[in-house]
Amino acid sequence: MMQNETVSERHLTLLWHTLGVTPERREPYRNHFVADPGHYAMPDLQGLEAEGLMARARTPAFCCPDDVVFTVTDAGRRLALRLLPEPPKQTRYDEYLCSEYSESFADYLGINVPEYESRGDWRNREYRMRRWVGLSSYIDVQGEWARTKKEAKASYKAALKANWAARRSVA
Structure with missing residues (x-):
């Protein structure tokens, strides 16, 4: 042997x-x-x-x-x-794939995903990002209107950071 x-x-x-x-x-x-x-x-x-x-x-x-x-x-x-190695530790994504959950991975994790909003015609298009609270019509965090999606995202991230700072100062 x-x-x-x-x-x-x-x-x-x-x-x-x-x-x-x-x-x-x-x-x-x-x-x-x-x-x-x-x-x-x-x-x-x-x-x-x-x-x-x-x-x-x-x-x-x-x-x-x-x-x-x-x-x-x-x-x-x-x-x-x-001599077979131990199986790798199951990740949250592995759990999601094995579950019968039919929504997105972000929903599975309980993440409230922001969305882009646009206004204007193709020459004067503006964008902003915002995040809703659950299924309500209340906007939790919102950036400023911007000429590009990249600028809108930067504005949203600044608003999100300010939101987190406000929440931490209250707690």
Whole structure:
């Protein structure tokens, strides 16, 4: 059996791929790797076979006669699952994607997203950004009218900063 210190990342990757496992999906759902003699991984597969971590299986009739089917042995399975890294910590966005929430991510987080407002015709267009409170008609924060969206955004950010400063001084 191969020693843990000599298991290369490439060999572990082949074992994990053959079993169909990932850090997020830890239960194997398959156990086969089909390769022809010229396959790039053939030397590694044969090395795993020599170490007793993989074995050859019968090649199905629908495959080419030269194809070789490798399966992970019990020892290889134990090793692969033991050395599988822990899954990454789930983020709030991951939670949102897994939820049945149908609104935007900002709504999911409870963020009140500002909107652009425009006035005038195409020659004299002006913009401003503002944020409403919930579904009401009350405007929470609003910037000044500006010639470009970039200027409107800068004005809104200044108004937002002033709003935060006012709230903090009250608290």
